[in-house]
Amino acid sequence: VPGAVSRLAGPPRGWWAGDRFRSGSAAAGHTGVLSLEQEHRRRRTLLGRLAAVFYIGSGLLGLVTLPLPAPGLNRVATATVCVVALAAGVVIWVAPWGAWPRRASLWVVPPAFALIALANGYGGSDPHTYSVFFVVVFVWIGLAQPPGTSLVMAPLAAAAYLLPLLSLDGNTGPGLASAATTIPVCVLVGEGIAWGMVRLERIERALHRERYRAEQLRELDQMKDAFLSAASHELRTPITVCRGHLDVMDADAGAAEVRAVTKLVVDELDLMGRLVDDLATLARVDDRAMLSMESLPLDGFLSSVVSTARPLLGSRLLVDSEQTGMTLRADPQRLAQALLNLLQNAARHTRGDGPVRLRVHAEPLSWRFEVADDGGGLPPGEEQLVFEPFRIGSSPTGRTGLGLSIVRGIARAHGGESGVINRPGRGATFWIRIPL
């Protein structure tokens, strides 16, 4: 496939891929790799559970160590604080952190400080033990919250560290010294971890993007294989037919048989020629750069299309265009080819000598070309599929199975679109919309 490599280097696309990567739903419906949003939700839940473990663990630790001898320990108050911590831990465990935004979990921090301060205020005489709790809180902040949060939380932590010292008897010197080293260390740890997390998330996002692209490329590659296999099948069939008919022609075949086989071979060669032409067209059809856009007088353009289509359709072609003196911007050759493909398609499907209507009308932002036949229409559900390459096999009676794919490609190259209004059993109206 010419240009396949350069196409793959850009955003995944390819004329063999049809609609797969054009709609946003492709990304939304993507499975196989866990989406980043799902993963972040999981992480928020996990961090909420970690906070809960901290609350429950601290509460349990306090209750377990309550009977140990400690001078100046207010056992009733400490037990109350521990029970409150346990209860808060249970609430935090069951809270739906995954459904809430990331910032929401910041609310678990101030109560933690308050409980540490209370326990410290009612507790023993050694404030050094409490520095461990602060470090744990800041590690959690670093993991769960964006950079800067630790810095913002530092005054709160300092207050929680220092206020209980006022209620303690005796020398507050060791407590102050401990706070002066612990709080800056906490901020450093928290900010350091947050900084690392930001970088990790960036790498993670990039990795996800790459994985998604790789997945897309793999699918694209499969579709390309399927397309190539269909194309080679279509090209092989005429060869098989020619070779078969020539093989089975007897050496003493009559003139009539020779004539019949010759005609058949010529028809098949014509079909191959058309197939190759259409494949070549399709390969570059949705490339905008290949268009030569011009300002076209609509009337002149339509009459040239009609004069080309007349030999094919004769008086069955009815043209309906009330616009006069208007112009449109398009590549005249390509747009004419799209309309001719639609007219040929309609001619094949309309009943007997039924009419084929070509209609042009102006929409607010575009021109709409419609080709209507009153044939059998499409089977319901086939409306989008008919635009896929080789949806219908080629035949020596004229079609290659690529005509509508080319129409779609041309419409898209113009920034427009194509479609069909299907009336099963009563006909179909194919349309192209070209922006003004």
Next chain:
Amino acid sequence: VKLLVVEDEPRIAAFLAKGLRSRGYDVAWASTGREALELGVGPGLSLVILDLRLPDLDGLEVLAGLRARGTTVPVLILSARGRVHDRVRGLDLGADDYLAKPFAFEELLARVRARVRPGTAAPAALLRAGGICLNEVFPATFT
């Protein structure tokens, strides 16, 4: 000798039927997989020539369907899918022979002959009469 040609493309079926009939075979034609499943279990059938690309069923499904219906009629796959892995798959699924399109008609005939022989030990191409044996394919060879 009765053959069934399963081929959705009438242009190919036409010359297959013509060529095989001119060699004296009795040819039936099925253009869809369902038709093939109906005709493929009929009595007196000596060989099925099966295309893999059919409008309703995949040719390999037809093959599996025939085998599931208990018929042991030889099946020759005639397909545009000619890669090694396609051939191996077809043969593994119970086909007796595989020929890729486009093909030489002579080769198809030779393969058909090989399959419709009553037994590989005594090829149909050998005519026996008493102690004399005539090889139809190589008429100069007497054994």
